Amino acid sequence: MSAIGLNLTNNFSLYAVPAAWVVAMVPHFYAISLYNSEKAPGSADWDNRAPKKNIANIKEGKLSPEAQGKFLRAEAAQENAFQNLPLFAAAILAGNFAKLSPSTLNTTAAVYIVSRIAYTLVYINNTTAFAANLRSVTFLTGIATWMSLFVRAGNKLF
Numbered sequence: 001m002s003a004i005g006l007n008l009t010n011n012f013s014l015y016a017v018p019a020a021w022v023v024a025m026v027p028h029f030y031a032i033s034l035y036n037s038e039k040a041p042g043s044a045d046w047d048n049r050a051p052k053k054n055i056a057n058i059k060e061g062k063l064s065p066e067a068q069g070k071f072l073r074a075e076a077a078q079e080n081a082f083q084n085l086p087l088f089a090a091a092i093l094a095g096n097f098a099k100l101s102p103s104t105l106n107t108t109a110a111v112y113i114v115s116r117i118a119y120t121l122v123y124i125n126n127t128t129a130f131a132a133n134l135r136s137v138t139f140l141t142g143i144a145t146w147m148s149l150f151v152r153a154g155n156k157l158f
Contacts, residue, residue: 011102016109017089023116024081027124031074038067070124077123081116084142088112091146091153098153108145115142 032046035054039045040062046054055075058068095105119138126135 009102011096011105013092013096013102013105013109016113017085017092019113020081020085020088020116023113023120024078024085027074027077027081027120030124031071031078034067034071034074035063038063069127073126074124077120080123080139081120084116084146088142088146091149094153095149098156100149100152100156104152105149108149112142112145115139115145 035046035058043060043062044057047057055072058071063071092105092109095108115138119135119142122131122135122138126132
């Protein structure tokens with residue numbers, strides 16, 4: 001038992017799927033708040049009836065180039081996260097189906113979530129070649145985690 005009363009051999013990996021969904025949504029909420037706080041006076045507010053149109057409206061909102069860049073990168077980070085989420089969820093299910101150890105599942109899920117948080121932070125604030133390369137490293141770390149679960153599950157079931 002740990003200090004907070006959790007048995008670390010329990011399998012928490014399935015909880016990582018909704019956690020990854022929350023991590024995927026955060027950049028979108030950041031983009032909305034950025035738009036509403038940085039838009040020029042008299043510009044239209046964020047319109048939740050037509051969310052995709054808001055991306056086209058950011059030039060109308062006269063956001064500074066820095067705010068516009070952050071807005072676009074935040075929306076791109078969200079889109080990327082949702083493109084990866086089904087693969088991560090499938091890998092978690094494959095690992096559970098193959099009865100991989102809870103420590104393997106928990107550790108791999110945690111590394112994925114942390115890599116996605118790092119990816120999002122680096123992506124939104126990316127203005128240099130170094131940051132762009134770091135973003136690629138964090139992206140590939142996340143990919144490697146769910147790929148490793150598929151390989152481990154396949155090896156165990158083979």
